[in-house]
Amino acid sequence: MARPKDRRPGYSRRAQYGIFTGYVIAMLGVVAGIAVLVVSLVNPGAFSFARSAAAEVARPMGKAGAEGRASGQGVFAAIGAYFKAGQQNAELRREVDAARANAVSMQALEDENRRLKALLGIVDPARRPVATAHLIGSSGASTRRYAVLDAGISDGVRPGQPVRAASGLIGRVIEAGPRTARVLLVTDPDNVVPVRRASDGLSAFVQGASDGRIDIRLINMGTNPLKKGDVFVTSGSGGLYPPGIPVAVATAPHRDGATGHLAADPADHVYVLVEQAFSAQARDDLQRMIEDGAKTAVEEP
Known part of the structure; x- marks a missing residue:
């Protein structure tokens, strides 16, 4: 069983x-x-040898696991970078464009600081300028040569005041509004500036031509002593322009003077100084002439 x-x-x-x-x-x-x-x-340290021995035994497996994780992360990162390459390239292009724009802005600021420092260098402590202004407009395509400033009567600007840049004379104010003023440039045919040669004081005057050039004409006719490269500055005669402001440089002597170019081209300057007229009487006479001319133009049919 x-x-x-x-x-x-x-x-x-x-x-x-x-x-x-x-x-x-x-x-x-x-x-x-x-x-x-x-x-x-x-006694926490009593079994440290056992922990160390266990760590040594597990070391190869842990190292292999770490390398496997790193390799896996690298593979996934490469795959992600491949799919994000277009977006990253677009972002890099935007950063490059922004950096280029910043570089242009920095260059513009450097140029502006250079112009302002040049203006500060010509300020005479004994004769404080009336205003510092921007050249905001000009009539380069017309036979008449004017410019517009962004300073007016509220800034102390009055007709008859000379306008200059760091490198030389620009012209004189002929009209002033509340916040703007109109400047008759040196290159205008109606603007005659008494000058002298900087090297020996030879008297002459500068007058604008209808094509934008300037003529340097001698007061004392005779043998023409002018030569290419002669520099002419304001003489102070007439009481309007302070003496010593660079005006023109002779380029082509002729029978009774020379043609030349301006010491200060308005197209090359952003900031200008408006100064007091050298003589208050000359300023008043000029203002009276402007007002009389305006009245005559209104009364004529």
Whole structure:
């Protein structure tokens, strides 16, 4: 007769010994664990050798895992960079355009500072300028030569006041509004400026031509002593322009003088100075002439 399959351990001494041994081992493991826990709490460094040994054993696997993660990240980064290349190129182009615009702005600021420093260098402490203004317009295509300033009566600008740049004379104010003024340029045919040669004081006058050039004509006719490169400055005669302001440079001597170019081209200057007339009487006479001319133009049919 076969033995039943559900026989209890009590029927087998071997099974009883196995169960008892399992209980004993389990109790010994619990006791050993409690002992290790107590020792680790009392003396944390007691098992450092075991931790070091475990770290050394796990080092190859950890290194391999780290390299695998780095390689994976590199692959994903390369894939992401490939798909983002267009966007990155667009951003780089925008940054380059912005940097180029900033460079142009910085160059413009440097040029503006250079012009302002040049203006500051010509200011005479004994004769304070009336105003510093922008040249905001000109009549370069007309036979008459005018310019417009962004300073007017509210800034102290009056008709008859000379206008100059850092490198020389620009013209004189002929009309002044509340915030703007009209300047008759040196190149205008109606503007006659008394000058002298800077090297020896030879007297002459500068008059504009209808084509934008200027003529330098001698007061004393005779042998023409002018030569190319002669520099002419205001003489102070007539009481309007202060003496010593550069006006023109001779380029082509002729029978009774020379043609030349301006020392200060209005097209090359942004900032100008408006100064007081050298003589108050000359300024008043000029203002009276302007007013009389305006009245005559109104009365004529």
